[in-house]
Amino acid sequence: MVTVVERCRVAPPDAAAELSLPLTFFDMFWLDFHPIQRLLFYEFPCSESHFIHTIIPNIKTSVARALQHFLPLAGNFIYPSGLQMPQIQFNNGDSVSVVFAESDDDFSYLTANHARDARKFYPYLPELSPIINLSSCRLIPILAVQVTLFPNIGVSIGLTNHHVVGDASSTVSFLKSWAEICKLGGGVECLDSKFLPLYDRCLIKDPNGDIAKKYWNQLRKDVSYDSNHQNDHENKFRATFVMKEANIQKLKNLVANSEEPNNSCHHISTFTVTSAYVWTCLAKSSASIGEDDGMEYFIFAADFRARMNPPLPANYFGNCVGPFFAKLPRSRLIEKDGFAVTVKLIGEVIYRGLYQNKEEVLKDVEDWPSQLGAVEWDRTLGMAGSPRFDVYDADFGWGKPKKFESISIDHDGCMSLCKSRDSEKDLEIGLSLPKIKMNAFATIFRDGLAIV
Template sequence: MMALLETSRIAPPPGQVSELSVPLTSFDIIWIHFHPIRRLLFYEYACSKHYFVQTIVPKLKDSLSLTLKHYLPISGNLIYPSNIDKKPVFRYMPGDSVSLTIAESSDDFDNLIGNHARDGDLFYDFVPQIPPGKDEHECKIVPVIALQVTLFPGRGICIGFSNLHCLGDASSIVGFMLAWASISKCGGENELLKEKGESLPIFDRSVINYPLGIDNIYWNVMGQRPLIPSSLPFPTNRVRATFILHQADIKRLKDLVLAKKSDLVQVSSFVVSTSYIWSCLVKSGDAVGEEVDGNVLEYLIFAVDARARINPPVPTNYFGNCLGYGIAKIEHEELVGNKGFVTAAEAVAMDIKNTINNSDELMKRSENLLSELKIFVGIRGLGVSGSPKFDLYNADFGWGRTRKLEVVSIDGEKYSMSLCKSRDSDGGLEVGLSLPKERMEAFASIFAKGLKIHEY
């Protein structure tokens, strides 16, 4: 059971920042109707409600205010014009602020932070809802993020955050959370400024070299649709579970692929991990009696940080979306066969080699994404959310490293997996899934069995 303790608005320090308007690029506009990204960070930290309310909450508020000074678009709103002749922008004006909810829960903290299958509905008490937008003259003003801090008395704390995807990709949002954690832990921004210095976020859209007019093309299509608040996928009718691929598992998977495909390059931890999960998931469908035509195509779709991959490279501290995407497709009967995993790894590795690591091809694919969206409608696909590159387990607010990360936004009509570094397995990876209970049980069995044998 959860009890609401307080709802407040947190703004950057008064008098230290001025108005800012940041246009959306085509990389942002493509996500403007996408559901919010929802994540939860759980921390083991035994404290009383009194200490939480009197000490921790004020410290979190102060550190959040200081952090927002450097991340003004987060403090502001999306301005979504009703007239398509005008373009959307992120706008901060003095007085704008972020919604912060403070709550207390009596739920079983140890159950929530486990890896075993848990009822997916349990996690939504800790997910903040982005406040609804307001209609003003010829536009809608929409908050871009919401935050929630929940105390489990004597056991731990959960920080939940929901953000519009068009605000920024994982690189940007994780950077914000790590900055907030650093300021909270250190009691000020001096350490952040010392560590990051010139690496503080930049919002200059001119650093991306994309074809003239492509923003207009994207907006002329996406702006035709009304901006509708996203609802929660509730009840989920699913369970959530976490699976660990240890360094030894990953090495064995790599060795297996290279034994079968010795000339294959790009056989990375990402390639073998996503391919293995993909093949196990599709096999789990067959295991529970799902009837699928053998010739139907199965897709794996994953986003990639394009900052260092396009020409000229975009600074790593660019705040916004700068994503390309990878895609692999295999016929169902081939993916569920004895060589399904190796075939999947080959398809993913070849896409990375030929497109992801080819700046011209990656940019061309990104430019054509709008016209290719129809590919993703009605397909049988698995999406990948997150990346080992962006480590939220290092978000230490002064209570130690994150105990458990849950990417709640992988709930939805289509299946997705979350992917990040493993907290407790050096060199390992952590995969989160949200599936119907019977499907999860079948997946867990296939996943474990596959790691114990030599043929996947």
């Protein structure tokens, strides 16, 4: 059971300057995407007294100091009712909802890798504040935070944010900055400069000059903002699978030595072999439980910061990722050579999109919404996260997180991917599936690695 201890709102210091950010076409692409939800669990034997008198004040102070440099997160997404373009805006007085709670639930169950009921995690996630309806626009809050005490055992940090404000590179930089400020008790002076955000939207060159407006005209009619997607986790179970460095190397060798025709794979990488292995295991799981055959899809995003002309700084805050698509019939995925074929396919998609012609990485940007619209979402595996963003670095003064959970994967059929807590060269894969499919996947995943 989870009991709320305190609800409050935390604002940046009074001296914070107001800020308005137009939405680029990268931002606009995520207009109707569900909120991003993350949970971090920390093993930290904290008493109720220490939580109330030390942790809660420290959290409030550190959130305020972090927001001083990440103002868009404290603001609102301005959704106009007329013909104006939307924007993100921070005004003095804007703030973030922060909830403090206490739980007597089983901490070890929540932080395990085995399949767990997805419903168990939602009491630790904050809900975004209600939308404010004005005559000229809607004000849609961007970020909410919840900190929950498991007395004498641990603490969890839950975050919910709208994707329109920024991609994982941006929001994880906020998380790490906030954690560093909380740990060291300082302000911006304690932060590595690489975490300080850059907001200059002029750095994003619209390829045709009007892509953002076209996206707005296409997508605005579909935006519903069912902000918390409370029913998506029904009948789902969450599990984490660790891909060891040795297994990754064996999978790479398997592809390199395969007899797949024209085996000139452009991109045999950790990403391609891990993605292909999970995708083929899922296809086999679907087949084993009698799901209908058909086309299967894999969608992932790539960071375009270094690929823009000129390249963007790594600390650019906002969205700067675009989608990549692969598809194969399930019957092909589950064949004996299906894994090698799938690695090659994903590698070719990456090569064509990012490396074949570096001057035209945005050549099909106008078609991104229609490409997404052609996908059968109930037959799609997406990718959330990246090993490039080491969430296990987020230390609030309680040590390294014991467990990270990407809760958003309950909503969209994605797999989550991040560095392992215990080894930078191992990977953690998160999935949320119906119980029968999760059981099938776990067996196929384990048995497949055993014979590689």
